[in-house]
Amino acid sequence: MKYQIVLLLLIVSFGGCGQRGTSNGNMQEEKPGTAVTLTHTAFGKIEKEIILSATTMYQNKSVVSAPIPAFITEVLVQPGSRVKAGDVLYRIESKEQHALGNGNHAVIPIKVERDGIVLDVQQQAGSYVTEGTVLCSVAEAGSLVFEINVPYEQQRYAHSGIKCMLELPDGTRLTATVHAPLVTMNMVSQSERVIARAKAPFLPEGMNVKAVFTENDSSSKGLILPKSAVQSDETLTKHWVMKLADNGTAVRVPIEVGNSNASEIEIKSDALSPQDRIILTGGYGLEDGAKVVVTKEEAAL
Structure with missing residues (x-):
């Protein structure tokens, strides 16, 4: 009788260990959600930018x-x-x-x-x-000009009297006005040289500068997202965002994009709304339906 009691206790003990082992195994299989931050779309419009090369030059030397x-x-x-x-x-x-x-x-x-x-x-x-x-x-200090190289097919962006933004190598931006083009053209690149003037500090001659022109677009405002929220394939032909579903998982939403600048991009399709919660960071490489944990959410505009 004594041996039967001991044997029964051993069986109960091993059964409990097996249950705990099974329970621990189930806990290990459950993966924690990926930490992400969220953002929202906002209504706005991004003008199309045309960037041309320019060089500083003193006309009177x-x-x-x-x-x-x-x-x-x-x-x-x-x-x-x-x-x-x-x-x-x-x-x-x-x-x-x-x-x-x-x-x-x-x-x-x-x-x-x-x-x-x-x-x-x-x-x-x-x-x-x-x-x-x-x-x-x-050189006469007041004779500083910016010589912009304008491809002949883009003349409409740099005609006399139009405004442009000149970006210096250090990131400084100057507002400039385009004046009459020069009479010579680069025979190799078929680009026209156009003179622009801006109020500027002393700059060395021969400095390379970016001339940024904006194209007027009559289209209405649409939705805008931070660039970091939009993902694409290697060919940049397909774009998508990861949206947070009500059950705490990430859902892949294909989109079409429009104009963009250094930090934002237009969303041309109707796949999103301002109420959607879009994954801003942490979404790269996420699978459709992956569980996520929100660490920060930007307020909707």
Whole structure:
């Protein structure tokens, strides 16, 4: 009898362990939801942007040259120096005076004729130069223009009087006005050179700049989403978003897209509404029907 009781207790114990093992196994199989953040669509309109290349250029420049064969005794400017009419740029000494060793008693000052900015300094102190050698070049500060290369088929975007946005390499944006085009055309690219003017700080000549034009669109406002919420295939021909369903799962919704800018994109299809909760982050690679956990949700506009 005693052995039967012990055996019965062992059977009950093993049965409980098996149930706990089964229970633990079921818990391990249940995967936690993917953490995501949510956003909503908003009504708006994104203008189509046409981006062209541009270059800084000073239209009024003067070249300062050596009037006689001479030695340069002193250089008083450097590239970027602002000068006024009558300022001394260089001091030179004729080779005869230099041979006599008269020092600074017979130096010849080289002065600038008008206000401007020194673009380059080509000769340094101690150098010997012949007559006509270029010493430096000076540009009139107010003559800075932006030379835009406009493909001939895109002339309608850059005609005289139209406004555009000039984006500098550091991200600074300047509002500019297009003026009359130049009479020459690049034979290789078949692009026309158009001059635009803007109120700008001192900029070096030859800087590459983006000229951004917007195309007027008569279409009405539509839905807009952050770009990071929209996914696409490798060919960029199919687009979709992941929408949060009422049961806490992600649902894939195919969409059509329109114009876009650096941060937002238009939704042209009727697949979404402002009430939909769209996955903003964490949705990349999610399968249709995947369980998610919301960590943050942007307020609907």
